Amino acid sequence: MTKFAPTGLAAALAFCATTGLAQDSITVAIQLEPPNLDPTGGAAQAIDSVLYANVFEGLTRFDAEGAIIRGLAQSWDISDDGLVYTFNLAAGVTFHDGTTMDAEDVKFSLDRARAENSINAQKGLFAGITDVTVVEPLIVQVTLDQPNGNFLFNMAWGDAVIVAPESIEDIASNPVGTGPFTFTDWVQGDRLELTRNPDYWGPAPALESATFRFIADPTAAFAAVMAEDVDAFIGFPAPENLPQFEADPRFQVLVGNTEGETILSTNNKMPPFDDVLVRQAVAHAIDRQAIIDGAMFGLGTPIGTHFAPHNPDYVDLLANSPHDPDKARALLAEAGFPDGFTTTLKLPPPSYARRGGEIIAAQLRAVGIETEITNLEWSQWIEEVFTNKDFGLSIVSHTEPMDIGIYANPDYYFQYDNPDFQALMTELNATTDPAGRSDILAKAQTIISEDYVNGYLFELAVATVAKAGIRGLWLNQPTAAVDLTGVSWAE
Known part of the structure; x- marks a missing residue:
C-alpha cells in the first residue's frame, strides 16, 4: 500500500495539528452546567x-x-x-x-x-x-x-x-464583566462560548476563544477525551480511567487538591436529625475509606470536620467519628429508634454524589436507616435542598475556600444554629494575630465535629485530563474556577 506524504497546505495543517503552533482556541469540558450565569446571585x-x-x-x-x-x-x-x-x-x-x-x-x-x-x-x-x-x-x-x-x-x-x-x-443569561474574555453564546445543555476581550485592561490572554462543554455522564466524558473532541476535561468524573490516560502520550493527567469538603449534608432542624444522638449515629455508620475507594477510586482525603487537610490550621478529628456500626445502632436505640427510620437522600449530579450516595445508602441501611434516593439535576438541588431545605440527607462538596463560617448562619441550608459557634466566628473576624486565629479555628472545627452537624466524608481531589500540548492549567483549585487567563499551547 502506497503512503503519500502531505504537501503544501495539507502539510502545514498537519504540522499545526500535531505541534499546536497555530492553536489559539481551546475546548474545555466540565461535568456540571451552570444553572445561570450570575456569580453574585447563584450558589452553584x-x-x-x-x-x-x-x-x-x-x-x-x-x-x-x-x-x-x-x-x-x-x-x-x-x-x-x-x-x-x-x-x-x-x-x-x-x-x-x-x-x-x-x-x-x-x-x-x-x-x-x-x-x-x-x-x-x-x-x-x-x-x-x-x-x-x-x-x-x-x-x-x-x-x-x-x-x-x-x-x-x-x-x-x-x-x-x-x-x-x-x-x-x-446578568443571569448575558453576563457582562471586565475580564479578559467576553461572553459570546450559551447553548443550554451543550456548551458556553467565550471570546478574547480586545479591550482588556490587563495582559491579554494567549487564547483567542474558549468553549466550555458540559458532559455529565462519566462514560461520555471518557469517550469525548479519548476521541479528542475536547482539549481538556477539568474534574474528570471517572477516576478509574486515569491510568489509561497516563499511559497514553497524547495526554497529560494532573491530580491536585481542592477546597471541596465533601459532606453528607444533614438537615439539623428536621426530625430526627435535630437530635445530636441521631447525627452521631449517622457519623459512625459511615465508612469514609470505602466511599473514597468505591466512588472515587482512592482519590480523596478523609476529613473529620469541615476544613481542608492541606490548610496549616486543619485539626485531625477523624477519631470523633470512626466507622462503628455497633455504636451507631446503640446510639439510634438511645435516641428512641431501635428499629431505625426512613429518610430522604437527595443527590446532585456529580459522580462523587451519585456514586457515593449508593455506598452511603448501603452503609446506613446496615444500621437500620433506610434512605429514599432521589437524583436531582443541579437546578433542582438548588431549589429543593439549598433554598427550600426540603431534604433529610444530601451529598455535596463545598468548594469555597476556608468556608467554615457558613456554620454561623442558622438560615444556611443544613440549618445549624449554635450561638457559641456564631460568637466564635465573630471573634475570628476581629482577630488578626495568626496564632490567635489558629486557636479559634481549632475550636471551631472541634465544635462542629463534636456536634456532628454533618457527616464529614473527604476532601475532594480534582483530576484534569488534557492534551499534552496544553500549558498553564491549574493543578489545584484554591477556588472553584477554570482560570484560562494563563493557558496556552506549547510551541
Missing part, C-alpha cells in the same frame, strides 16, 4: 468554574496557589484601627458593553450584595460592611463595623465580583 460551583477570572473580576482574586493578589484594586490602604479599607482601582477598565468601571460600580456591587433583599449565596461575606463611599472615580472606601482579618480574602470570592447597574438586569 459551575458558575464560577466558567466565569471566575475569565469574564468577571473582583477587587482581589485567588491565584493558582491560593494566594490573594490584586484584581481590579491595584493597591489598598488599611486604617490603623482596621476598620477602613481604601482601594485604588485600576485605570482604563471598561465593562464588555463599553461602559466604564469605576468606584461607583464597586459601591453598587457591594451595596447590592449586602442589601436586605440580596440573593447573594454568600451574603455573610459582606455582613460587616457599614458603608461604601466613592472618594474619587478610581478610589473607593469601605468601612467595617469591626476589624476583619478575612476581608481581602472575602473580596476574592466569586460572589464578590464587580458588576454594573447598566447590565445587571440580564
Whole structure:
C-alpha cells in the first residue's frame, strides 16, 4: 500500500495539528452546567468554574496557589484601627458593553450584595460592611463595623465580583464583566462560548476563544477525551480511567487538591436529625475509606470536620467519628429508634454524589436507616435542598475556600444554629494575630465535629485530563474556577 506524504497546505495543517503552533482556541469540558450565569446571585460551583477570572473580576482574586493578589484594586490602604479599607482601582477598565468601571460600580456591587433583599449565596461575606463611599472615580472606601482579618480574602470570592447597574438586569443569561474574555453564546445543555476581550485592561490572554462543554455522564466524558473532541476535561468524573490516560502520550493527567469538603449534608432542624444522638449515629455508620475507594477510586482525603487537610490550621478529628456500626445502632436505640427510620437522600449530579450516595445508602441501611434516593439535576438541588431545605440527607462538596463560617448562619441550608459557634466566628473576624486565629479555628472545627452537624466524608481531589500540548492549567483549585487567563499551547 502506497503512503503519500502531505504537501503544501495539507502539510502545514498537519504540522499545526500535531505541534499546536497555530492553536489559539481551546475546548474545555466540565461535568456540571451552570444553572445561570450570575456569580453574585447563584450558589452553584459551575458558575464560577466558567466565569471566575475569565469574564468577571473582583477587587482581589485567588491565584493558582491560593494566594490573594490584586484584581481590579491595584493597591489598598488599611486604617490603623482596621476598620477602613481604601482601594485604588485600576485605570482604563471598561465593562464588555463599553461602559466604564469605576468606584461607583464597586459601591453598587457591594451595596447590592449586602442589601436586605440580596440573593447573594454568600451574603455573610459582606455582613460587616457599614458603608461604601466613592472618594474619587478610581478610589473607593469601605468601612467595617469591626476589624476583619478575612476581608481581602472575602473580596476574592466569586460572589464578590464587580458588576454594573447598566447590565445587571440580564446578568443571569448575558453576563457582562471586565475580564479578559467576553461572553459570546450559551447553548443550554451543550456548551458556553467565550471570546478574547480586545479591550482588556490587563495582559491579554494567549487564547483567542474558549468553549466550555458540559458532559455529565462519566462514560461520555471518557469517550469525548479519548476521541479528542475536547482539549481538556477539568474534574474528570471517572477516576478509574486515569491510568489509561497516563499511559497514553497524547495526554497529560494532573491530580491536585481542592477546597471541596465533601459532606453528607444533614438537615439539623428536621426530625430526627435535630437530635445530636441521631447525627452521631449517622457519623459512625459511615465508612469514609470505602466511599473514597468505591466512588472515587482512592482519590480523596478523609476529613473529620469541615476544613481542608492541606490548610496549616486543619485539626485531625477523624477519631470523633470512626466507622462503628455497633455504636451507631446503640446510639439510634438511645435516641428512641431501635428499629431505625426512613429518610430522604437527595443527590446532585456529580459522580462523587451519585456514586457515593449508593455506598452511603448501603452503609446506613446496615444500621437500620433506610434512605429514599432521589437524583436531582443541579437546578433542582438548588431549589429543593439549598433554598427550600426540603431534604433529610444530601451529598455535596463545598468548594469555597476556608468556608467554615457558613456554620454561623442558622438560615444556611443544613440549618445549624449554635450561638457559641456564631460568637466564635465573630471573634475570628476581629482577630488578626495568626496564632490567635489558629486557636479559634481549632475550636471551631472541634465544635462542629463534636456536634456532628454533618457527616464529614473527604476532601475532594480534582483530576484534569488534557492534551499534552496544553500549558498553564491549574493543578489545584484554591477556588472553584477554570482560570484560562494563563493557558496556552506549547510551541
